[in-house]
Amino acid sequence: MKTFFSELFKKANSGFWPIFITLGLLIAGTISVYQNPRSLSAFLTLMLCPLLVYFMKINMKVKVFIGLLLIVVILPVLGIRNIFYLEVIFQMAVFAALALGLNIVIGMAGLLDLGYVAFYAVGAYTWAIFGSKQLSLLHSIPGAAPAGAEFALSPNYFWLFLFLGVGLAALAGILLGLPVLRLRGDYLAIVTLGFGEVIRVLALNLDKPINLTNGPQGITPIQRPPLPPEFILAPIRSLLTPIVGHVPTDAEFYNVFFYFLALIVIMIAILVATRLEDSRIGRAWTAIREDETAAIAMGIPLVKMKLAAFAAGASFAGGMGVLYAANRTFVSPETFSFLQSIGVLTMVILGGLGSIPGVIFGASAVVILNIQVLQNFSLYLSELRQSDAVIPIINFAWKDLSNQLDPAKYQKLVFGIILVVMMIFRPSGLIPAERRKRELVEDKE
Amino acid sequence: MKQFTSNPFYKFIIFPIGQILVFALGASLVLSLFTVLLAYIFRSAMTEFDLVERVLLILPQVVINGLTIGFVYSTIALGYTMVYGVLEFINFSHSEIFMVGGIVGVELMAYFDHTGALQTMNQYVIIALAILLGMVISGSLAVTVERVAYKPLRGAPRLVPLISAIGMSFFLQDAVRLILSLTTGEFNVILPNFGTFDEFLILAVPGIATPLRFQIKSILLVGVTVLMLVGLNYLVNGTKIGKAIRAVAQDRPSASLMGINVNMIISITFLIGGALGGAAGVLFALKATKLDPFVGFFPGLKAFTAAVLGGIGNLTGALLGGLILGLLESFSASYLSTFTNGAFGAEYKDIFAFAVLILVLILRPSGLLGQTVGQKA
Numbered sequence: 001m002k003t004f005f006s007e008l009f010k011k012a013n014s015g016f017w018p019i020f021i022t023l024g025l026l027i028a029g030t031i032s033v034y035q036n037p038r039s040l041s042a043f044l045t046l047m048l049c050p051l052l053v054y055f056m057k058i059n060m061k062v063k064v065f066i067g068l069l070l071i072v073v074i075l076p077v078l079g080i081r082n083i084f085y086l087e088v089i090f091q092m093a094v095f096a097a098l099a100l101g102l103n104i105v106i107g108m109a110g111l112l113d114l115g116y117v118a119f120y121a122v123g124a125y126t127w128a129i130f131g132s133k134q135l136s137l138l139h140s141i142p143g144a145a146p147a148g149a150e151f152a153l154s155p156n157y158f159w160l161f162l163f164l165g166v167g168l169a170a171l172a173g174i175l176l177g178l179p180v181l182r183l184r185g186d187y188l189a190i191v192t193l194g195f196g197e198v199i200r201v202l203a204l205n206l207d208k209p210i211n212l213t214n215g216p217q218g219i220t221p222i223q224r225p226p227l228p229p230e231f232i233l234a235p236i237r238s239l240l241t242p243i244v245g246h247v248p249t250d251a252e253f254y255n256v257f258f259y260f261l262a263l264i265v266i267m268i269a270i271l272v273a274t275r276l277e278d279s280r281i282g283r284a285w286t287a288i289r290e291d292e293t294a295a296i297a298m299g300i301p302l303v304k305m306k307l308a309a310f311a312a313g314a315s316f317a318g319g320m321g322v323l324y325a326a327n328r329t330f331v332s333p334e335t336f337s338f339l340q341s342i343g344v345l346t347m348v349i350l351g352g353l354g355s356i357p358g359v360i361f362g363a364s365a366v367v368i369l370n371i372q373v374l375q376n377f378s379l380y381l382s383e384l385r386q387s388d389a390v391i392p393i394i395n396f397a398w399k400d401l402s403n404q405l406d407p408a409k410y411q412k413l414v415f416g417i418i419l420v421v422m423m424i425f426r427p428s429g430l431i432p433a434e435r436r437k438r439e440l441v442e443d444k445e
Numbered sequence: 446m447k448q449f450t451s452n453p454f455y456k457f458i459i460f461p462i463g464q465i466l467v468f469a470l471g472a473s474l475v476l477s478l479f480t481v482l483l484a485y486i487f488r489s490a491m492t493e494f495d496l497v498e499r500v501l502l503i504l505p506q507v508v509i510n511g512l513t514i515g516f517v518y519s520t521i522a523l524g525y526t527m528v529y530g531v532l533e534f535i536n537f538s539h540s541e542i543f544m545v546g547g548i549v550g551v552e553l554m555a556y557f558d559h560t561g562a563l564q565t566m567n568q569y570v571i572i573a574l575a576i577l578l579g580m581v582i583s584g585s586l587a588v589t590v591e592r593v594a595y596k597p598l599r600g601a602p603r604l605v606p607l608i609s610a611i612g613m614s615f616f617l618q619d620a621v622r623l624i625l626s627l628t629t630g631e632f633n634v635i636l637p638n639f640g641t642f643d644e645f646l647i648l649a650v651p652g653i654a655t656p657l658r659f660q661i662k663s664i665l666l667v668g669v670t671v672l673m674l675v676g677l678n679y680l681v682n683g684t685k686i687g688k689a690i691r692a693v694a695q696d697r698p699s700a701s702l703m704g705i706n707v708n709m710i711i712s713i714t715f716l717i718g719g720a721l722g723g724a725a726g727v728l729f730a731l732k733a734t735k736l737d738p739f740v741g742f743f744p745g746l747k748a749f750t751a752a753v754l755g756g757i758g759n760l761t762g763a764l765l766g767g768l769i770l771g772l773l774e775s776f777s778a779s780y781l782s783t784f785t786n787g788a789f790g791a792e793y794k795d796i797f798a799f800a801v802l803i804l805v806l807i808l809r810p811s812g813l814l815g816q817t818v819g820q821k822a
């Protein structure tokens with residue numbers, strides 16, 4: 001059975017077949033999503049395309065072309081047609097960037113960071129405080145905003161703060177790293193976990209003595225950077241109107257805009273990560289990951305290299321945090337819980353520690369699982385609950401099912417199962433890193 | 446002297462109780478003195494009221510609260526430290542073992558409430574039954590978790606079992622929530638009201654203006670934990686199983702060569718640690734009166750901090766660390782707002798635990814009572 005499939009895959013992956021299959025799936029997926037914007041299976045079909053593009057043996061240029069076509073043209077257009085997809089792909093992009101950042105810390109340097117979301121929070125709150133009316137509310141009671149509060153900065157400052165967020169998060173990474181990076185791996189995990197909680201508690205409670213974070217209510221509204229000027233938008237709008245079936249609104253343009261921004265961050269993240277991987281620093285990280293003592297003996301400056309990994313990972317989260325705050329126009333401490341840190345960790349573990357395509361795949365898979373599969377399952381259950389259906393043998397009426405049972409709220413269960421199962425059966429992830437693959441092959445010989 | 450220490454009565458009963466007393470009194474005294482000293486220093490900064498007087502007014506109550514919660518932390522910390530001693534890995538899901546114990550205990554009492562036995566039976570018998578059930582369920586759960594999620598990973602790189610343990614912790618939280626909401630439709634469990642545990646024992650001490658008030662459940666809590674600590678001390682230092690545990694902790698391959706069944710001993714360690722965690726959970730439930738499946742996170746984290754503070758792998762250290770951490774939490778919760786004039790309040794008490802953890806790890810990574818051994822890679 002297994003050989004049959006591998007033979008089949010080999011046959012499909014030679015000659016002209018890969019292009020046919022990939023393009024066929026791309027077209028079929030696009031049409032089916034276009035026809036049924038609400039269908040989950042149609043969306044999943046379309047999301048299989050990037051995987052095929054990655055695995056099939058196709059000319060590199062064609063690969064890049066198909067990938068760009070999908071990411072830059074098809075997804076945004078379909079997204080404007082059904083705004084929910086835009087949300088899904090935006091979240092995928094955000095978490096892929098976060099996972100890429102965490103991958104540098106865990107996958108490359110082997111430092112387990114359980115409070116990664118803290119750096120994300122640093123970025124988000126940086127823009128949230130300066131990009132909202134919060135600065136003029138510092139001495140008012142949270143919730144009782146006086147009239148006439150002004151935005152402190154013009155929205156154009158967003159671009160500056162994108163870089164400031166990156167810098168501040170990196171700085172936070174270094175400040176946290178300095179005292180704790182001398183510790184052994186498992187202690188480091190707990191300390192970073194504590195740091196994540198400290199940041200969350202601070203965000204929750206710094207509404208007094210001065211109202212910096214507005215406490216549990218969070219900060220809103222936060223300004224967004226201005227859209228490109230109308231003479232660029234107008235032709236796009238008239239071009240898209242017949243395709244998507246309605247005149248695209250500014251809100252939809254904003255979503256596409258942020259999606260592209262997130263894509264740019266991911267591109268930078270991928271570029272940095274790939275360039276780092278085979279650089280002096282990247283090799284130093286690998287050495288540290290594999291054997292610290294040997295790495296020291298080889299003359300690698302341990303603390304400096306670890307700090308670099310921490311700062312590099314944190315900076316991606318910081319940039320993404322600024323982007324997130326602007327996109328949502330709202331931040332609250334709940335977004336930066338321990339659950340989110342473990343969520344990003346799950347993405348990295350699922351895809352493959354140290355593997356860039358793996359991590360992006362892991363982020364996409366977990367996001368789809370979270371906000372599509374589980375949601376659909378929840379809807380299905382609530383439909384069952386309203387129907388008169390009964391489970392036959394044990395004679396259990398669906399009506400009696402507890403309202404508390406909402407699969408969309410059982411993320412922890414899903415993350416937990418993924419983590420344990422991956423660790424036991426496939427610790428190198430679904431798409432293992434090249435280096436690990438090579439190591440595994442060497443082991444077999 | 447030799448005769449004195451080899452007498453089992455002294456060695457396993459008097460000595461450990463004395464040790465606990467010394468630790469509890471010493472830690473309380475040091476922290477109290479430090480706080481009063483701080484109050485003296487900042488006395489002139491506060492004009493509306495006398496800081497020292499205000500600090501002294503609630504001091505006895507703060508110490509009592511701190512010791513009560515400190516004993517709970519100690520009991521949980523023992524589970525962390527024992528597993529760390531034997532396997533050298535942080536059993537992240539121990540906080541969930543603790544939570545399961547608490548919920549099982551409360552559910553048993555709720556069941557007694559339902560059948561009406563709660564009002565007729567002796568209240569101490571009910572508590573004892575709840576603790577026993579919590580210990581059995583938590584202990585067996587800990588062993589099961591070890592078999593499923595950790596045993597296949599023995600010998601893997603350090604981070605692998607740790608990630609598996611984090612996954613197990615998340616899984617257990619939501620699994621308990623799932624079971625609770627499927628069976629009762631509600632995932633909060635609330636302790637039924639019974640017996641005289643909420644009443645206070647009032648002790649007027651000459652020389653102190655306000656009489657000391659001991660809540661009966663606090664006394665019960667301290668009593669039971671001390672009993673368990675003494676029992677554990679006997680088990681680890683006085684029996685053959687304890688000797689085997691210590692041997693495995695010291696050198697696993699050699700222990701296995703000496704004919705010790707290492708897997709068995711590891712399971713027993715998890716069983717003991719889990720049972721202690723379960724009992725702590727029931728006692729914690731008595732104090733908290735309301736539990737949900739996520740209640741274990743913070744106590745678990747603090748107990749781990751306590752274990753590190755005392756020197757991880759060291760049982761006495763875990764006891765001392767737990768007491769110190771409980772006191773510290775109680776002091777920061779009560780006095781932070783007094784000292785900062787209301788600017789910062791009790792909500793920052795959780796941060797204190799982490800601050801302590803980071804400070805300990807920087808200044809003395811081997812903990813207060815840990816031996817200064819070289820770091821194993």
